[in-house]
Amino acid sequence: MRSEEKHVNSPTFFEYGRRRGASVLLAVLVFAVALVGALVVPAERAEAMEAVKCTGRPNSEDDPTVIMGATESRITFEASIAEGEGVSSLTLHIPDGTSFSTNDLAVTLLTGDDLMTRNEVDYTESVDGQDLTLEFAEPITQEGHLNILVYEVFFPTEGGEMQLEATYELTDGTEESIEGIPVISVEGISLTESISQWLEEQAWVQAWNSNRFLHLFFDPSLLVTSFPVVLTGFFMSISIVAVAFPLAIPMGLLLALMRISKLRLLRGIATTYVNIVRGTPLFLQIYVAFFGLPLAGIQIPNFILGVTVMCMNSGAYMCEIFRAGILSINKGQTEAARSLGMNGAQTMFYVILPQMFRIVIPNLTSEFIVLYKDTSLLAAVGIMELVMYARTIVASTGSITPYIVAALFYLVITLPLSKVTRHLEDRVRGHRSRKHAVEPEAAAEKGASHE
Amino acid sequence: MSDAVVNEAEKDAEVAEAAQKGASANEPILRIVDLHKSFGQTVVLRGIDIDIHRGEVVVVLGPSGSGKSTMLRCLNRLEEPTSGKILFEGQDITDSKTDVNDVRKRMGMVFQQFNLFPHLDALHNVMLAQQKVLGRSAEEAERVAREQLARVGLAERADYYPDELSGGQQQRVAIARALAMEPHVMLFDEATSALDPELVRGVLDVMRELAEQGMTMVVVTHEMGFARDVADRVVFMEGGYVVEEGAPEQLFTNPKSPRTAEFLGSIN
Numbered sequence: 001m002r003s004e005e006k007h008v009n010s011p012t013f014f015e016y017g018r019r020r021g022a023s024v025l026l027a028v029l030v031f032a033v034a035l036v037g038a039l040v041v042p043a044e045r046a047e048a049m050e051a052v053k054c055t056g057r058p059n060s061e062d063d064p065t066v067i068m069g070a071t072e073s074r075i076t077f078e079a080s081i082a083e084g085e086g087v088s089s090l091t092l093h094i095p096d097g098t099s100f101s102t103n104d105l106a107v108t109l110l111t112g113d114d115l116m117t118r119n120e121v122d123y124t125e126s127v128d129g130q131d132l133t134l135e136f137a138e139p140i141t142q143e144g145h146l147n148i149l150v151y152e153v154f155f156p157t158e159g160g161e162m163q164l165e166a167t168y169e170l171t172d173g174t175e176e177s178i179e180g181i182p183v184i185s186v187e188g189i190s191l192t193e194s195i196s197q198w199l200e201e202q203a204w205v206q207a208w209n210s211n212r213f214l215h216l217f218f219d220p221s222l223l224v225t226s227f228p229v230v231l232t233g234f235f236m237s238i239s240i241v242a243v244a245f246p247l248a249i250p251m252g253l254l255l256a257l258m259r260i261s262k263l264r265l266l267r268g269i270a271t272t273y274v275n276i277v278r279g280t281p282l283f284l285q286i287y288v289a290f291f292g293l294p295l296a297g298i299q300i301p302n303f304i305l306g307v308t309v310m311c312m313n314s315g316a317y318m319c320e321i322f323r324a325g326i327l328s329i330n331k332g333q334t335e336a337a338r339s340l341g342m343n344g345a346q347t348m349f350y351v352i353l354p355q356m357f358r359i360v361i362p363n364l365t366s367e368f369i370v371l372y373k374d375t376s377l378l379a380a381v382g383i384m385e386l387v388m389y390a391r392t393i394v395a396s397t398g399s400i401t402p403y404i405v406a407a408l409f410y411l412v413i414t415l416p417l418s419k420v421t422r423h424l425e426d427r428v429r430g431h432r433s434r435k436h437a438v439e440p441e442a443a444a445e446k447g448a449s450h451e
Numbered sequence: 452m453s454d455a456v457v458n459e460a461e462k463d464a465e466v467a468e469a470a471q472k473g474a475s476a477n478e479p480i481l482r483i484v485d486l487h488k489s490f491g492q493t494v495v496l497r498g499i500d501i502d503i504h505r506g507e508v509v510v511v512l513g514p515s516g517s518g519k520s521t522m523l524r525c526l527n528r529l530e531e532p533t534s535g536k537i538l539f540e541g542q543d544i545t546d547s548k549t550d551v552n553d554v555r556k557r558m559g560m561v562f563q564q565f566n567l568f569p570h571l572d573a574l575h576n577v578m579l580a581q582q583k584v585l586g587r588s589a590e591e592a593e594r595v596a597r598e599q600l601a602r603v604g605l606a607e608r609a610d611y612y613p614d615e616l617s618g619g620q621q622q623r624v625a626i627a628r629a630l631a632m633e634p635h636v637m638l639f640d641e642a643t644s645a646l647d648p649e650l651v652r653g654v655l656d657v658m659r660e661l662a663e664q665g666m667t668m669v670v671v672t673h674e675m676g677f678a679r680d681v682a683d684r685v686v687f688m689e690g691g692y693v694v695e696e697g698a699p700e701q702l703f704t705n706p707k708s709p710r711t712a713e714f715l716g717s718i719n
Contacts, residue, residue, distance in 0.1 A: 335529055336566035336625075340580035340632060341556030350579060354570045 049087065051181040052078040052145055054164050056155065060187070062396075067186050070157040070194050075100070075150040077164065079178055081109075083143035086171035091133040092148065093165035097156035102127060104151040107134060111144035119144070139171045159188030192228050196221035219401045226393050226402040233389030234409045237375040240303070240385065244310035245368055251311065252318025257348070259323050270319065277316035283377050285309055290381040306378045314371045321363045325356040359428055365421040369414050376410075386410070479538075480505045480667055481526065481636060486535035488521055495521045497691035498535070503636070508668045510678040510699070513688035514714060519671045522688070523640050526669065527551075527558045540635065556584050559629030563641040565621040567613040567628070573600060574609040577628045585632065592631075599627035603657050619650030623657055630661075637661065639670040675715075679703055687711045 057074040060066035067073055075094070081087055094100055102125050109119040122137035132150065140146065155162060162184040167177045189197075199205045199221040209215040258270035277285070289309045293300060300308070329352055337347040379388040390406035479502035488496040495518045503509050511519045524530040526537060528544060528551050537544050544554045567576050577596035581587045587595070600606050603623035613621055622642060629637060639658065643651045655677050662668055662681045672678065678685050679699050686696040687708070695708045706712045 330564075330566070332562060332564050332566035333568065336560075336562060336568070337580070338552075339527055339529060339555055339558075339560040339562075340628070341552045341584040342580055343552050346583050350583060351568055355568075358570065 049079045049081055049085075049090075049146070049166075049168055049176070049178050051166070051178050052080050054078070054182045054184060056153065056162070056184040056186065067155065067184065068189050068193075069155045069159040069186050070189055070197060071154070073153045073155060075148075075153050075164070075184070077148045077150070077166070077181075078110075078145050079166065080145050081140055081143060084141050086139040086141050087136065087146075087168050088139040088171050089133060089135045089169045090146070090148075091131050091167045092150070093167075094130045094132060094150070094153075095156075095162045095164065096130060098130070098162065099152075099154045100132070100150050101152035102132065102150075104149075106147075106149040108147045109140060109142065109144050110147055111142055115145055117144075121146070155184075155186040157189060157194050159186040162186050190228065192224050196224040199224060215399070217400050217404055219399050222393075222397060222399050222401040223405055226390065226405040229393055230386060230389050230402060230405045230409060233384060233386040233406070236383070237372065237385040237409075238413075240307055240310060240375045240378070240383075241368065241372045244307045244314060245371055247307075247311045248314035248318050248371070249364075251315030252322050253353075255315060255319035256322035256326060259319060260326060274316045274319050277313055278320070282309075282313050282374055283380065285313060286377055286381055302381070302383050306375075306381075306383045310371060310375065310378075313374075314367060317367055317370075318364070321360050321367060322356065325360040325363075326352055328359060329355050362421045362425040362428060365417055365424065369417050369421075372413055373410060478505075479503055480540055481669070482536075482538040483522070483526070484536040484538065486522065486525060486537065487533045488518070488525055488530060489533050495691055496525070496533075496535075499688075499691075499693055501686060501693065501696070503667065503669060505667055506665045507683045508662045508666075508670065508681055509684050509686060510682035511669065511671045511686045511688060512673075512675075512678060512714070513694075517688045518691045519688045520640055523638050523669060523671050526636075526638055527555050527560055529560075552584070556580075556632050557635045558638060559632060559634035559636070560638040561622070561625050561629055561640065561642045563644050565613070565618070565625045565645070567621050567625055569613050572610050572612050573605060573616065573624045573627075576613070576624055577631045580628070581631050595631050596627070599631045600624070602630065603627045604653070617650060618646045619653045622646065622654045626654070626657055626661075636667045636669065639668065639672065641671055641673070643672065643674060675703075687714065689714070 053076065055076045056067040057076070058065055058067050059071045059073045060068045077092060079090075105125055107121045107123055109121050111117045111119055119142070121140065123134045124137075126133045126135070134148070164181050164184070165177065166181060167175055169175050205220050209219060255270045255274060258266040259274070261267055261270075286306075286309055289305055290302075293305070333351055333355065334347055337351040338344075342350070375385050376387040378385055379391065382388070386406050386409055387403075390402040393402035394400060481501075481503040483499050483501040483503075486496050486499040487494075499518075499522055501509070511522070513519045521530055525532045526539075532545050535545070539554060539558070542549060542554070544551065567573075568579065571579060574593065574596050577599055578589070578592040581592040581595060582589060597606065597609060600609055603626055605620060605623055605627070608616060608620060608624070611620075613624070616624065626637075626642075642658070643654050646654065651674070655674060658668070658670070658677070659681050670677070670682070682699045684696060685699045685702045687694045687702065687706075687710075689710055695702065695706060695711045697707075702711065703715060706715060
């Protein structure tokens with residue numbers, strides 16, 4: 001069809017391009033060309049078989065239109081046969097990397113005006129590498145559509161555009177290929193999905209999953225597929241703490257200094273703030289911020305608001321950590337600094353705070369753990385953190401396993417940190433690691449001479 | 452302007468008065484006048500009057516609870532006096548207008564518990580206040596610090612942290628830290644009481660040496676030997692009063708007050 005149009009159009013093009021006073025000779029020439037073109041088209045039409053369709057069966061659990069790699073599918077190939085052609089064999093070349101089977105192979109000739117008449121075709125199949133050849137007992141001469149279903153097809157894991165090729169042989173021995181076969185778009189699947197699929201097939205996994213409890217909480221294949229999804233949430237949770245925690249430190253410090261200030265007003269503000277924040281659930285604070293502020297006409301992006309709420313909450317707890325740390329430092333330190341003429345601020349910054357930080361590091365680590373775990377509360381207001389991602393998979397699979405994966409992501413951070421905290425606590429309780437050994441005192445004193 | 456003039460005039464008058472007495476060299480560097488101190492209902496000091504002269508070593512003795520440490524801590528206002536005056540180099544430091552930090556940098560203090568800064572090594576313990584209070588450069592502060600550490604016999608311990616030093620060494624670093632500020636008076640608050648007996652000598656040697664170099668010192672101690680040997684004057688306090696004061700040989704050998712005699716008797 002297309003070539004015909006092209007040739008019909010070409011004279012007009014020439015006419016348009018040339019002046020009106022084009023020579024008759026040229027016109028004749030053009031006409032001749034058009035005629036040749038018209039003759040060529042029937043020759044192309046002589047092609048006996050034309051591709052009608054070539055599809056894969058969608059096999060994605062998530063999307064009913066998607067064909068995935070490494071997952072069982074079926075190829076439907078259909079080509080038209082012109083009347084009286086006499087097709088004696090057909091060879092389908094399945095793309096490399098795609099496996100298939102001849103089990104349940106179905107070859108049907110659809111005939112009739114509406115192509116609703118199904119005719120059994122007598123054939124023998126043979127497979128040579130990626131080539132599936134059908135030898136027809138009787139050459140097909142009837143007009144209709146030859147429909148072939150190939151089962152147990154596994155497209156390549158990485159996916160891609162799958163181009164089938166097909167050739168056929170006529171009774172006179174000429175071989176032709178079928179042009180214009182549509183490609184099958186196959187989506188690649190991730191490593192974890194393929195591992196998960198592999199796991200699903202394993203006997204031990206099936207045995208494992210036959211236990212209702214294990215299946216619900218520890219489905220191995222779901223553990224694997226949840227991992228990358230929950231990982232995204234993990235990064236979100238981590239970035240929330242990574243921003244909120246460092247910001248909470250100066251805030252807590254400021255509040256602590258206000259709480260030990262001589263000025264009643266500063267003390268009052270800080271004490272009130274700390275008491276309110278520590279005396280109400282974080283969950284409630286999140287709700288107030290996320291639902292209250294928009295109602296008041298204040299629009300803040302979710303991430304920033306989430307970080308702010310976490311920071312403001314943690315700041316109040318840190319205030320108490322810092323305050324306790326400052327108060328725990330021997331009064332003699334302040335006296336020594338003041339006796340040297342240092343003022344209150346100098347004493348605080350050069351003498352008290354450096355010592356305080358050493359003391360509170362274990363408590364700060366604990367606070368970090370608490371803050372990290374508390375990011376889960378942000379799921380309630382739609383921030384896509386760890387628990388939220390896990391929840392979406394739980395909702396689609398009905399298994400609790402993604403929550404277990406989420407738990408693992410929390411433990412990955414909290415367990416090593418609590419170990420670090422214990423270690424730091426031991427160190428704070430004991431002594432700083434010494435560079436110099438303390439000499440036997442008496443000897444040192446007697447040896448010390450000065451003039 | 453007029454205030455300054457008045458102050459100048461007052462000073463001139465004082466100087467003139469001192470000159471009249473022919474005692475300008477003996478003008479007290481530190482005068483404690485009718486000092487009272489109470490903690491709530493507890494009265495600790497009931498009117499203390501002591502004059503301390505430049506270059507003098509005054510040792511304060513007395514049973515525990517007699518108020519001698521409190522008296523000492525009032526001198527640089529680590530404790531706020533309830534009433535009375537403390538005149539330091541002619542300046543009333545109990546006056547609310549007095550910059551107490553300015554006074555403190557001219558008064559060194561050594562504590563019973565050393566109170567070194569544990570997060571800094573010996574050198575930086577001695578350097579810190581020089582830099583922050585006197586505004587000395589790091590180089591100068593370090594030079595002075597090394598000098599003072601050498602003076603107390605700890606030149607090689609400059610990079611040691613307090614918990615790497617013995618109690619005696621820590622106390623000597625604390626003395627160096629105070630000396631680095633070039634104070635006009637040194638206050639010692641039971642500087643050797645927290646030390647094991649064998650470590651006391653090193654610290655006392657440093658103090659003795661300081662005294663020989665002419666440092667004005669107020670020493671609260673239980674070290675009778677030090678008092679006897681080094682003190683120019685011994686003050687005996689009890690119950691918030693100065694019971695007796697005098698030259699050590701007089702006070703130790705021939706105390707006027709029976710309480711002093713009793714106290715010295717119980718110690719020896």
